[in-house]
Amino acid sequence: MGRAKLPRKSTNIDMTAMCDVAFLLLSFFILTTKFKPAEAIAVTTPNSVAAKIAESKDVVLITIDKDGKVFLSMDDESKKEVIANTLNTTRNLNLNVQAFKKAGFFGAPFSGLSAFLSIPEEARKGNSLTGIPSLDSTHNEIKEWMALVLSAYAGQKVNVQLKGDNASKYPAFKSVIDAFKKNDILKFQMITNPESVPTGTDLWKLGMKGEKRSD
């Protein structure tokens, strides 16, 4: 027998397949990444350890921006239609009901509402709008808005949420709370960014023991 000749095999691995997979994954992410549309009202919400995810159905959202201006948005178009019709009959505002239904948010006093609706949607930015007047306790229009909302929902469950900016001052917040109290809305949610529970605190110990939080 001669010397056993070990067949020498090539050790070059063909990496074409891996490259193909990499580009497939990349294309997938490029096509499915949706950039968040720049919000019309820029708000930086504070952080909190609250763990419940904010509801996204049947939501009435009050936004307070950094200057204390108040805006209101609703997601249910049929309820908006009811409100528009009520406003037209009781206050004679002559609102364009279709524009009202499509509006992303409302940020003007009742008297300026038609003018607000005539501004094109892209041009309605929080900086240029006055917001719903709230600071005068005699002239708190949010109270009337909430009354309209409640009557439009007619007893069905509505999730009232408040999204305030970090820098907004307390009086704006207080006026919104007063409007809620006057309408008997005693339970509402505040939108915050999630943060983890600091270690060593009582809440953290509850979590370690496996007990459920009460909030």
Added chain:
Amino acid sequence: MAEMDTSSGGGHKKGPGVKKSKKLSTRVDLTPMVDLGFLLITFFIFTTTMSQPTAMKLYLPKDADKPEDQNKAKQSGVITILLGKDDNVFYYEGILDNTASNFKSSTFKEIRSVLLDKKSRTPEKDLVVVLKPSEECTYKNVVDILDEMTINVLKRYALVDITKDETQLVKLSETANAAAPVK
């Protein structure tokens, strides 16, 4: 690495008068391209936002028109926290003295130890925290202090209007704090 074989096939026939052409290797190393590919994938994986905003529940007490309806809180179990401007926090236990000797100042970081201390000294059924934000404090201050209630598992607390005397006291203390910064 993946290679592209682009070398020309076969040799040319050596014609008369033609210099012998050197066959150079045309192998292209594609390693950097794959590196770039992975970098881009990683970028898109990391910039995809998937976190949803969370909601903090707040319950408001009904405005009690008659004083008898208001919950009676034992004076020894009450701690009142006042929020001033520029992230100033003040607190006092029980009822404010005439001389305001029990009016103390603190910060958001220290208020947790103050609350824990009060919690350890007081029986749970007597412990009530009264939160009084002033006109100058920000929304962030209010949310932070409500967060502290949740973090320290303080179940009984109330968001209340600040009185005129307390507003005065807060303003005085703020100027005093600004003049002599606490270390």
